Amino acid sequence: MQHIQNYVLGEWTKGEGEELIAKDAITGEDIGIVSSAGLDYEAILQYGREKGGKTLRKMTFQERGRMLKALALHLIEVKGQFYETSFRTGATKIDSWVDIEGGIGNLFANASLRRQFPDLPYHVDGQPAALSKEGTFIGHHIMVPKRGVAVHINAFNFPVWGMLEKIAVNLMAGVPAVVKPSEYTSFLTEHMVKAIIDSKILPEGSLQLVSGLGRGIIDHVQTGDTVTFTGSAATGKKLQALPHIIDRSVTFNLEADSLNASVLGPDVEPGMPEFDIFVKEVQREITTKAGQKCTAVRRILVPENRMDAVQEALTERLKKTVIGDPRNKEVRMGALASKIQVERLIENVERLKKQQEVVYGDLRDYDLAGGDKEKGAFAAPVLFRNNDPFKNTDVHEVECFGPVSSLLPYKDLDEAVELANMGKGSLVSSIITADDKIGRAFAVEAAHMHGRILVLNAKSAKESTGHGSPMPLLTHGGPGRAGGGEEMGGKRGILHYLQRTAIQGHPDSITEITQVYQPGASxxxxxxxxxxxxxxxxxxxxxxxxxxxxxxxxxxxxxxxxxxxxxxxxxxxxxxxxxxxxxxxxxxxxxxxxxxxxxxxxxxxxxxxxxxxxxxxxxxxxxxxxxxxxxxxxxxxxxxxxxxxxxxxxxxxxxxxxxxxxxxxxxxxxxxxxxxxxxxxxx
The missing domain is CATH 3.10.129.10 (Hotdog Thioesterase)
Structure with a gap:
């Protein structure tokens, strides 16, 4: 059987023994042995700092941006080869498009940000500060690349996008990366990394890949390193609290799965365009990537007098969802990433059943258009109804990471905000309303608990990227349960990997350092x-x-x-x-x-x-x-x-x-x- 390899210390290598057998999510067939056991993580991190970091830090922002652009253009040319591999993760063609081409789009977007930075290896931040009466002593800020490595621990749901959206940011900043994707879908990440390494566009040492479990990967992080974690809040918080992470002041960015909410505005009635937009958007969020998105809609907030109408309309759309092998053109929803994910999903659905009524779907009883129902990792959409979400509160605590969501009623907009916030912090919430005053009221009151808010109506629906799509030029993250971190965010994301330092001196000195003329200089x-x-x-x-x-x-x-x-x-x-x-x-x-x-x-x-x-x-x-x-x-x-x-x-x-x-x-x-x-x- 083939091995899903690691790329470390400048070469492709398999780990010792067998940590996992990666399986095809559609057929259950074996894909390859996954292992990172025996890797020398201390050497790997140091290799990144010394080999990749030194080269990247010498490059200017303009050169790094052009490098990312060249890589994006190369990957677009060869993108076709990744789709067949992506199908094996359970993703449909549309799901794969988001993962593969959406990830490459992050490279393009971050490359364009070079225009917001100087033609230097470091950034000049803000405006000078006058510190003296005669103007012979001023202050400024510069931001230099951290002299460490970015360790990205990614989730299984987006094996390509999850990697590219993160490395695009650290590479623009001049910092190398070590990527550890989920072992369950690392075979797709490996495929993409091989194409990147073979292109020779990135300097050696700027990207390394650990395909296996990665046990010990953050044991040797030090001051200047950055760890990003995407996955469960419980695991992320344990890692974030490790003594050496705290003692060495290692930057830790946590993006956790959250109980995101979508709200039907109190002004929207059946027959209005916004009603149909809402139902379509929620149905898409339930079924895209088989609901395996950290941004998926888990709670559907509806005016109490619209509950029956929304339930009926949403059920009708879900009935049309064809599940099966994504190579089948009729299929609209593929499989979960692994059988383990199916087992976890069933467990959490059973927990929610204790307080909620299933009004549509059955995880075990459904038709399949291709694929192996026994060996594959399939699950059908499930829609719950919770008529008393202030009393039956498991819905605000338990996340089913799959095609599962719950209908919740509210009396007025204040109550909708309260329910949305009961998720204890989310990556995204949305409100579909034809009244911008309602959209404003919701956004202002709910913003402190949500990393992103989509205000959707008939005017924006045609071009909207939707509730579940983070954009590279906007912050991706959220407070509370969502982890309190930030990813991407345009220029803000790049600044995460730079160290801001105040510099003081004569305007001539500051002009020389910043390479920008300062008032009062010669x-x-x-x-x-x-x-x-x-x-x-x-x-x-x-x-x-x-x-x-x-x-x-x-x-x-x-x-x-x-x-x-x-x-x-x-x-x-x-x-x-x-x-x-x-x-x-x-x-x-x-x-x-x-x-x-x-x-x-x-x-x-x-x-x-x-x-x-x-x-x-x-x-x-x-x-x-x-x-x-x-x-x-x-x-x-x-x-x-x-x-x-x-x-x-x-x-x-x-x-x-x-x-x-x-x-x-x-x-x-x-x-x-x-x-x-x-x-x-x-x-």
Whole structure:
């Protein structure tokens, strides 16, 4: 029999003996021997820190982002090979699409975040802080990659997405990973990792795989390492409380399965589009991945006078669910991941039966369209009804990790919020309502107990990704029972793997460290205009001091005529009583426009275009007779990749525009964004 291998210390290897036989969830056939016994975890973690970590930390955010993009493009090209393996986990084609292509989508999404980071191996966070009267001492924050390894302990339900959504974040931050998927579905993770390793896109040591039980995998974590755990809250909390995790201040992110709720708004009646949307959404959440999602709807909250209507409509949709071999095009729900999951599901359903009535489904009595009912890991959808959820509270405690959910009535929106919160914290809740005021009331009152809230109606349903789909640019996690952790979250997710450090010093020192011009730093004047320099030639702090211009009444009147901006402060001196102005004042946009005329070198050169303005502020009124000049300074440089061989090699340069008056005081500030051609047209 074949072995499901581990990839550690730069090679593929099988563990000692046999920890588990991975089985096909549809047929029960043996797939391979799974074992990680005998692996040297201390060496594995150190290999990641030294081999992968050193290489990743030297790369800039732009380089890491391009690396992730290249990996995503490669995996999209070869994605077809993973579907057949995925079927063996019990997943349908749609389930597999979410797992495989949804996971790859996380790589694309995180790669795009490089635009929110500097062209450095580390991040410059926030704005500088003035710490002295004369401005010779300031503070700032930088965030550097942690010098550790990310250990990801993942659940069985998403063998690909669960890995890719996590490593996308740590790799962008410059931190290597050791991934331990669930041993039951690790054969699919192994398949994906082989494709990644064979591509040679990631630096060696940045990704290692432990396919077996992984006993001892976190025994050797140390300060700077991060452990993420996805699974049961009970197991996660035990690991989180290990003495060495606490003693060494190891970052631990827990994402636990939760009793998520979906609420039918009190305004929604049968016949409304939102009613049909609600029923369809709940049915999908019960059957997608056979209910094996940490975000699945476990509690269905319905106005008490709509219970019968929802029960009837939901039952009709569930009856149409064809269960069986996902290779069969008629099948809409596959199997659970393993027979063990079926046994746990049956146990928890029996517990809920003590307080609730089954109104649809039977775990043992159902038709099967392909697959082996005895050897496979199949289970049919079950719908409970609980008419007194404040008294019969097991529904708020017991989670059936499968195609099982419970209908619960509520009297008013306050009661719906209370019931939703009785789950003691969830990853997601949703409300389907046609009234945005109801959506607002629910979101504001329930948000403290839920990591994400979906407000769904007919206007958003067509493009909505649904109750159960976390998005890579939004936080995935939740308080209380859900673990209190955060995953993904766009830029926020990447920051989890960075160490924030305050730096203090002279503006020149902070400019050198951050590679961003800081107020008060030296501005060495260049002989040749900045617009005559190519990208590589420009240095942060280089400055052009422009000629000066005296603002006149005619300038103000002319700009008012051209722009159509006849705001009273610019054109009517008789209307200024009670204002802050001493007389007719120049338009702020005139000052900025005139500044552009002063700092721009009009001849054709390396500057290709100006594509935006950031952080524009008008800080002091300019009156006729005042003289202005501009300090035009290189603020920051960001490399940019060529989109094709024919594309012009260029980078982004941010220029600080400081418009000052005759007293040397700043009257306007702005940052302009430009594309500047490179000398080297090969990169």
């Amino acid at each position: 501005r060495p004047e260049v002989e040749k205009h900045l617009f005559r320099h190519h990208f590589e030639e420009l240095k942060v702090g280089d400055t052009v001091y422009t000629h000066r211009h005296t603002v006149t009444d005619a300038d103000i009147a002319s700009f008012a005529q051209v722009s159509g901006d006849n705001f009273y402060a610019h054109v009517d001196e008789t209307s200024l009583e009670g204002t802050i102005f001493e007389g007719k004042v120049a338009h702020g946009y005139y000052i900025l426009s005139k500044a552009a005329g002063m700092f721009v070198d009009p001849r054709k050169g390396p500057v290709l275009l100006n594509y935006g303005i950031d952080e524009c502020r008008f800080t002091k009124p300019v009156y006729p007779g005042m003289t202005i000049g501009v300090k035009f300074t290189v603020k920051e440089k960001i490399d940019q990749e060529k989109k094709s061989e024919e594309d012009i090699a260029k980078g982004i340069v941010k220029f600080n525009v400081d418009v000052y008056d005759g007293e040397g005081e700043t009257v306007a500030l702005a940052t302009i964004l430009t594309m500047v051609k490179k000398l080297d047209q090969t990169h």
